[in-house]
Amino acid sequence: MAEVAIARADLDRREFGTRDAHGIFIQRLGKSFISRGNEIHALRGVDLSVRQGEFLCIVGPSGCGKTTLLRILGGLEKPSEGGLDFRIEHGNDPLQSMVFQEQGVFPWLTVLENASFGLTVRGVPREEREAASRHYLRQLGLIDFERYFPRQLSGGMRQRVNLARAFANNPAVLLMDEPLSALDEQTKMLVQEDLLRLWEGSKKTVIFITHSLDEAVVLGDRVAVMSHRPGRIKAIFDIDLARPRRALELRNDPAFVAIRGRVWDSLREEVLSSAATDRTDAR
């Protein structure tokens, strides 16, 4: 707890000196479930402040509750304790949209209909919503496939549809739940490039959950490391790599390797103690 308090005070000094700063402020957030009569704490005392316009990656050992945290941010679950404050200017556009894992694409809608989904349910007229969706489909190389159904596409293309749907909805905040984790290594890098290109041209705030440290460092302005269960934010690292970044070239960059090493030292402890807990649980 002491460690968290220090980290948070440090954060506030550096990034959020003024009271009216914009961002997403998470304070003392906790979530517990009842499972087989036992109370399981998925999250406890999560403190995190996200700057408006930044790309924040959250990594953590498996089962640390990072997906739960994102689902709370996305309004799909309610926290058991603590506070959540979106101080984000979004005008008439939606506040947030989530990018889901692969099964989040609707198999019965075409690529264009999937990409337009958010706009359709908001009642945006057909021509307008299709123009907005096509803009992103074109940038993601999907424009020739707009009449295809998802099952006719590769996994990488389906995840691009997922991205297009979120971007076309034009939210101020994008919440991404391991969107690329089902893709093979090469495809993943290509989609990372696409994501960086789309985001770098926007002013959107991104919170990106991943279990891949490489991915977090390639994409993020900052990387937050979560502890093992009950999850909290253990440490936050600034990733001072120049933008625009190229996902394909970055991995052998000495600066990238150095930063990844520092983050890994922090994450490794959590992975090891998480594995130790799993072994105890199994007994």
Place this chain on the structure above:
Amino acid sequence: MSDDVDADKLAAGADKPAVSPVQPAKAPHEVFSSGERLVSIASPILLLLAWELSARAHLIDVRILPAPSVVLATIWELLREGQLAGDVRDTVVRFLIGLVFGVVPGVFIGATMGLFRWPRAALGPLVAMLYNVPRIALFPLVLILVGLNEFSNELMIALGPFFTMLITTMGAVMNVEPAYRDVARNFNTGTRHLYTLVVLPAITPALMDGLRLSLGLALLGTITVEFLVGDSGLGHLIWNSWTVLSLKQSMAGLIVATIVGAFFYASLSWLERLLIPWR
């Protein structure tokens, strides 16, 4: 809820098992090679041929099992006399009315039970109980309550499809992939769009499967009802011919009933391709 990626993989810097970047779209129906297709056409023809030859060689008693050629000739005869067309029409009309009487309320009640907890709590045990009653045993009761008329026939035919569609629809609605509901909620989908763009398409494949089962049950119900009280229809033809020991007419009725069933089954496959183009 859980991030179920094991720590060992994370430590090794590897990611989840790869999905191939370009996977060809799978054909929705099994594709046969030309040799296999030949066999699939040849086997029923060979069976008919064997039947015909054994009948002609008096290997089987033609009084019990008439040769296919005799059955075909009987069908032709019944058609010319004009009786068969009337029987087919009566059977098809009964079958379709019963099917609609069963499917429409079954889908609506099933959907209501799948969507809302209170109706499910109220009707769930009742449905489970009634589903296990041997339906044909209800016929005397229906005849007394509704009367000896066409409506009680249609009601009996409707029972099978009704329960099948109710249970299928309820299960399908309750089992809509949670990820789809999450997407809908996250995008603040309103009720109308939730039903038309998400729930309805998500349950359509299951509804088609239920409809396929219902088709068979409705035809079974139609023939049974015609056995029991009918004075027309293919069931009546089959049963009546048997009681007067005209087995070739009975067989003719059986063959025509099979053709009727196959026709509706094929129409359903066509409808399925039309309604589920994404499959």
